[in-house]
Amino acid sequence: MVAVSGAAGTGVACAGSGQDALAAVHPLDLEAQPLGPALDALARQWGVSISVDPALVAGRVAPAQQGDATLADALRKALGGTGLVALPTGASITVQRTAAAVERARPAPTAGQANSLDEVVVTEAVERSVYSEGSRSYAPKNVEVGKAAQSLREIPQSVTVVTRQRMDDQAMRTLDEVMNYTTGVTRDENWLDTTYQSRGLNITNFRYDGGSTTTARSGSRSQDMAQFDSVALLRGPDGLFGAGEAGGVINFTYKRPLAERRTQVLVSAGTMSNYRAELDTTGALNESGSLRGRAVVVTHNRDDMAEPSRQKRRLLYGTLELDVAPDTFVTLGASYQNDKNPGFNASLPRYADGSNIGFPRNTNMGAPWNWIHRENTTLFAKLDHELAAGWKLKAQLRHTRFNEGVNGAEIENSPSPITGAGADWWINQVKTQSRETGLDVNVQGGFDALGRRHDVLFGFDSQRGSDYSRSLWPRIGPADIFDRTPPADPGYPLGDWTNGSQTVTQKAGFYGSLRLRPVDDLAVVLGGRYTLQERTTQHDMSGKLNSKSVDGNIFVPYVGVVYDVSPAWSIYASTAEIFQSQAGKLSAPLPGKPLDPVRGRTYELGVKGELAPGLAGSAAIFRTEKKGVAAIDPAYPSTEWRGGCCWFRDGYQLSKGIDLELTGQVTPDLQVAVGYTFNDNVDKRANDARFATITPRHLLKAWGNYRFSGELRGWSAGAGMTMQSSTFRKGTLNAYNPETGQYDGPWSAYQFNSPGHAVWSARVGYEINKQWSVAMNVSNLFDKTYYSTVGYAGYGNFYGEKRAVNFTLQGSF
Numbered sequence: 001m002v003a004v005s006g007a008a009g010t011g012v013a014c015a016g017s018g019q020d021a022l023a024a025v026h027p028l029d030l031e032a033q034p035l036g037p038a039l040d041a042l043a044r045q046w047g048v049s050i051s052v053d054p055a056l057v058a059g060r061v062a063p064a065q066q067g068d069a070t071l072a073d074a075l076r077k078a079l080g081g082t083g084l085v086a087l088p089t090g091a092s093i094t095v096q097r098t099a100a101a102v103e104r105a106r107p108a109p110t111a112g113q114a115n116s117l118d119e120v121v122v123t124e125a126v127e128r129s130v131y132s133e134g135s136r137s138y139a140p141k142n143v144e145v146g147k148a149a150q151s152l153r154e155i156p157q158s159v160t161v162v163t164r165q166r167m168d169d170q171a172m173r174t175l176d177e178v179m180n181y182t183t184g185v186t187r188d189e190n191w192l193d194t195t196y197q198s199r200g201l202n203i204t205n206f207r208y209d210g211g212s213t214t215t216a217r218s219g220s221r222s223q224d225m226a227q228f229d230s231v232a233l234l235r236g237p238d239g240l241f242g243a244g245e246a247g248g249v250i251n252f253t254y255k256r257p258l259a260e261r262r263t264q265v266l267v268s269a270g271t272m273s274n275y276r277a278e279l280d281t282t283g284a285l286n287e288s289g290s291l292r293g294r295a296v297v298v299t300h301n302r303d304d305m306a307e308p309s310r311q312k313r314r315l316l317y318g319t320l321e322l323d324v325a326p327d328t329f330v331t332l333g334a335s336y337q338n339d340k341n342p343g344f345n346a347s348l349p350r351y352a353d354g355s356n357i358g359f360p361r362n363t364n365m366g367a368p369w370n371w372i373h374r375e376n377t378t379l380f381a382k383l384d385h386e387l388a389a390g391w392k393l394k395a396q397l398r399h400t401r402f403n404e405g406v407n408g409a410e411i412e413n414s415p416s417p418i419t420g421a422g423a424d425w426w427i428n429q430v431k432t433q434s435r436e437t438g439l440d441v442n443v444q445g446g447f448d449a450l451g452r453r454h455d456v457l458f459g460f461d462s463q464r465g466s467d468y469s470r471s472l473w474p475r476i477g478p479a480d481i482f483d484r485t486p487p488a489d490p491g492y493p494l495g496d497w498t499n500g501s502q503t504v505t506q507k508a509g510f511y512g513s514l515r516l517r518p519v520d521d522l523a524v525v526l527g528g529r530y531t532l533q534e535r536t537t538q539h540d541m542s543g544k545l546n547s548k549s550v551d552g553n554i555f556v557p558y559v560g561v562v563y564d565v566s567p568a569w570s571i572y573a574s575t576a577e578i579f580q581s582q583a584g585k586l587s588a589p590l591p592g593k594p595l596d597p598v599r600g601r602t603y604e605l606g607v608k609g610e611l612a613p614g615l616a617g618s619a620a621i622f623r624t625e626k627k628g629v630a631a632i633d634p635a636y637p638s639t640e641w642r643g644g645c646c647w648f649r650d651g652y653q654l655s656k657g658i659d660l661e662l663t664g665q666v667t668p669d670l671q672v673a674v675g676y677t678f679n680d681n682v683d684k685r686a687n688d689a690r691f692a693t694i695t696p697r698h699l700l701k702a703w704g705n706y707r708f709s710g711e712l713r714g715w716s717a718g719a720g721m722t723m724q725s726s727t728f729r730k731g732t733l734n735a736y737n738p739e740t741g742q743y744d745g746p747w748s749a750y751q752f753n754s755p756g757h758a759v760w761s762a763r764v765g766y767e768i769n770k771q772w773s774v775a776m777n778v779s780n781l782f783d784k785t786y787y788s789t790v791g792y793a794g795y796g797n798f799y800g801e802k803r804a805v806n807f808t809l810q811g812s813f
Contacts, residue, residue: 020258021048022072022088023141024134027770028065038062038078039095046071047260049092049289056084056095068136068668130253132163132230138671139163139616139664144210145234145251146241146513147394147442148457153608156525156560156574158235158620158659160184166673167225169705169718169763171268171777171806173276173300175250176221178231180722181703183661183675185233186695189789189798191346192372192406194221198235198247199624200655200681200692205243207251209382211396212438212461213242218404219374222339226278226298227317229253235659236602236622237578239556240511240527242461244579246602246624246655254333257292257321259284263813270806273310274302290323305802306345306364314338327386334379341372346410348797349481351417352743354733354750357481361785361799367486370408377401391445399437406430407492411479414733414793416743423794425476425486429493436465442511450518458512465505470497470541500541508532513558525560525574536583536594549583549594569609576602578626585630585647592645600626606659614665619658626653631685652684653691672704694790696724696756705763716775718763725756729790754790759800771813777806 026045030038035057043050048071062078069077071093075086079095087094128142128149135141140161142149152159160183162172172178179185179196186197195216196203205213206220225231235248243249261283268276282294298315319333346366348359383395408428415422442459472494476487513527533552540546560574578600586592606620629651636646657679666672677699683691703720729752735745760782765775780803788800 020129020131020134021046021093022075023070023129025068025070025136026134027068028074030062030065032064033062035060035062035078035082042071042074042078047258047262049259050086050095051092052095056097057082070135130230131256132161132165133255135163136165136671137163137614137665138166138673139614140230140232143230143232143251144253145207145232145238145249146457147210147440147459148444148455152616152618153564153570154523154562155234156562156572156606157238157576157604158184158606158618158622158661159232160235160661160675161230161232161663162673163230164228165671166703167231168810169671169765169775170703170720170761171763171775171808172225174221174225175223175231178225179221181673181701181720182231182233183701184235184659184677184679184699186692186699187788188694190791190796191344191366191410193218196247197692197695198233199622199657199677200679200690200695201247201624201626201653202245203233203247203250204245205238205249207241207243207249208380208398209254209396210251210440211380211382211398212440212463213238213249214398214400214436214438214463215465217402217434218432219339219376219402222311222313222337222374223252223376224298224300224313224315224337226280226296226315227255227335229255236604236624237576237600239577239579240513240529240558242463242507242509242511242529244556244577244597246578246580246600246626254319255280255282255294255296255317256331257294257319258282259289259292265811266808268806268808270302271804272303272305274804274806276300276302285320292321294319304345305361305799307362308343308368309345309364309366309370310342312340312342329384331382331384332380335377337374337376339372339374339376342370343368344370344372344408345798346370346408346412347791347795348799349412349414349423349795350752350793350797352414352422352733352793353417353736354752354793355417357415361802365411365481365484367409367489369486369489370410371406372408373405375401375403387443387445389445391443393441393443395439395441397437397439400435402432402434402436404430404432405492407489409476409486410795411481411484412795414743415481418741420481421478422743423479423481425479427472427474427476427487427490427494429472431470431493431497433468434465436463438463452517452520454517455515456513458510460508460510462508463506467501467503467505469502470500472498474498497541501538501546503536503538506533506535521564523562525558525562527558529556529558530554531556531579534581536581538584547583547586547592547594549581551581551583551597554579554597566609569607571605571607573603573605575604578602578624580626582630582649586645587649588633588636588646590636590645595630595647595649596628598626598628598630598651600624600628600653611662612665615662616664618661620660621656621658623656624654626651626655629653650685653681654684655679655681655692666704669707669709670704672702674700674702674704676700693729694727696727698723698725698756700724703761714767716763716765716767718765719760720762721758721760723756723758726753727790728753729792729796731792733793750793752790752792754787757784757786759784759786772809772811775808775810777808779804779806 130144130149188195230253232251237246238249263281266278279297285291296317300313316336321331323329345364378400380398385393440461444457446455509531511529516524531554537548538546556577562572564570580598583594585595602624604622608618628649630647631651633646660676662674681692682688700723705718707716732747733750734743735748737745762778767773783803786800789798791797
């Protein structure tokens with residue numbers, strides 16, 4: 001047996017696994033030649049070890065191949081008519097006689113495929129890959145939003161995946177940019193962070209590589225995407241794996257080390273002094289390829305639209321993958337991100353009568369000396385071990401340390417439209433330290449019964465988090481919104497901290513799922529999570545106990561059904577239960593007792609499939625009911641200033657609508673990502689008024705990128721848009737008092753409306769050669785002025801970004 005390899009003369013194994021290489025796309029320009037040298041050329045092109053007995057290829061000729069292709073397709077053509085099969089075997093690919101291969105169902109030949117290829121089997125189901133890097137596709141083959149790699153059709157809930165290729169095409173550098181383009185997601189911006197909603201419900205849970213569930217923290221919007229292969233959003237509750245909030249859970253898939261030696265560089269420059277540089281290098285670290293490593297370094301500086309706010313980010317990411325045995329590998333990794341935001345913007349007010357003041361888009365209501373400094377450090381370790389009879393053990397340990405400091409002055413409160421008076425300068429200083437450790441261990445496998453294979457997954461996870469916070473928020477004095485002379489920097493901190501707490505949260509539980517196939521084409525998914533405990537304890541700055549809550553011995557069930565109506569299409573139905581702690585809300589009388597968790601359920605009915613190879617489509621109808629949501633106790637009007645007291649557990653929220661999505665390859669040269677969501681959400685305790693008023697009823701997000709051929713080969717062009725119907729924010733204002741000439745009259749209801757709008761983006765790219773490419777991305781193509789977030793009278797209003805142009809040079813070696 002001889003190994004031909006992408007790393008000349010080394011016999012180095014494939015990038016992580018032979019399975020990964022089979023899905024990767026590369027351009028080909030091969031003449032007809034002997035089969036041995038042809039396989040050698042393919043190995044070098046894909047950077048993968050291909051092992052073959054020279055006697056099997058002697059005297060055989062491989063046909064010419066031109067154009068872009070996956071390695072799987074290239075091997076089919078090269079081996080056509082030879083009686084040979086290509087099998088991924090761990091980190092490499094082995095070519096052997098068909099009779100020696102494991103008998104598997106063969107995919108139908110694609111249009112135009114020669115009949116002689118029918119006898120060639122390239123097995124791609126040995127190890128499912130969740131990695132999209134190198135595929136050049138917007139549609140993932142598999143995702144890991146749960147604990148196991150699954151195709152989108154196998155998951156009886158709506159899932160959107162943003163692949164590495166799409167992030168590169170649309171120049172998505174942060175989580176905030178990914179969420180801005182993700183189907184059904186609404187952004188709610190504030191001056192410290194951005195929260196996200198799906199179906200009118202908050203998205204508060206994250207996972208990394210399918211591990212234990214963690215909670216979104218301050219600064220999450222700035223997570224840099226250079227360290228990730230893809231980002232997936234599962235819409236609806238995922239209480240089975242500890243993400244019980246109904247908005248959904250976001251799963252981040254880290255880039256993994258590859259055995260192929262490769263270095264990628266990216267340099268970009270654009271308007272608003274937007275400068276970024278990336279270095280991403282990976283490869284085998286020993287001769288056998290059993291130890292692989294990867295390192296990513298990023299520096300990114302840019303001005304914000306609200307002058308003089310500026311973003312400064314540094315990212316270091318490193319990971320090692322070691323094959324400790326033929327059936328076991330261990331992954332170690334670390335990530336460090338440092339974000340600084342000098343001169344940050346505090347948000348814009350409205351006039352006291354609720355009307356729009358009409359500030360220029362570069363207006364900043366903060367002091368020039370403002371700053372935010374965040375550090376996020378993550379360490380993780382993973383174990384993957386193949387057990388007997390097709391079973392697998394997976395374990396993941398993750399530890400995160402987050403530090404944040406905020407020093408700022410801001411203008412808040414609404415000024416009079418007559419006199420301009422009424423706004424004030426406030427100082428806001430914050431110090432936060434958070435620590436979290438998560439463990440997840442599970443076993444995956446299956447068994448045979450009734451002539452069919454059935455899948456089993458069961459495991460245990462636990463999380464422990466601690467949050468230390470201190471803050472100061474004194475009023476300084478009146479402010480002139482048109483002559484914003486800030487107070488002097490008082491130093492950090494300006495004195496003793498006046499507010500603060502220490503909070504410790506502990507969670508632990510068992511989970512399990514069973515996928516039964518009672519008849520052909522039908523899968524029934526039964527699962528549940530048993531929460532052993534969910535404990536939250538909070539102390540004030542002096543160490544006095546503020547509140548304590550303990551939930552436990554709670555079972556959260558999950559049921560789903562998937563029926564394959566054809567080889568390409570499935571229909572599904574599912575019901576998932578909501579379990580959301582609200583221990584921070586206290587019931588009367590003072591000092592209060594923690595409220596019981598929110599409970600509820602989501603029902604979803606949908607269809608998923610492929611309109612064409614590589615083009616995934618889905619449609620879903622959903623209905624979510626949340627019961628026991630905290631509602632303000634009118635006997636205690638100053639709720640937020642009494643340590644979270646007092647509330648009723650009486651809320652009843654209902655959200656329903658549809659999700660439509662089309663993602664992937666329309667033609668070999670055209671990739672698209674289109675998503676539409678209709679949402680109708682009502683508060684059943686408030687005369688069916690909308691409870692998520694910033695979620696539009698209609699939301700359409702679309703993007704497409706076309707690669708030209710012929711005389712324009714090498715060029716590509718893309719365009720997209722985000723279109724939404726109107727939204728609003730409601731509350732109360734003081735009416736105008738003619739006796740005083742001030743807005744100090746009775747409280748009256750208001751509603752601030754944000755009209756529907758569409759924001760367009762575009763891209764032009766050119767592949768200079770196989771190593772280098774350039775691109776120009778334009779966001780807000782027509783420079784539309786609009787509010788991305790409509791807040792309140794005194795604060796919380798943000799303009800959407802103005803038009804920005806960004807030029808990118810990328811290289812791969």
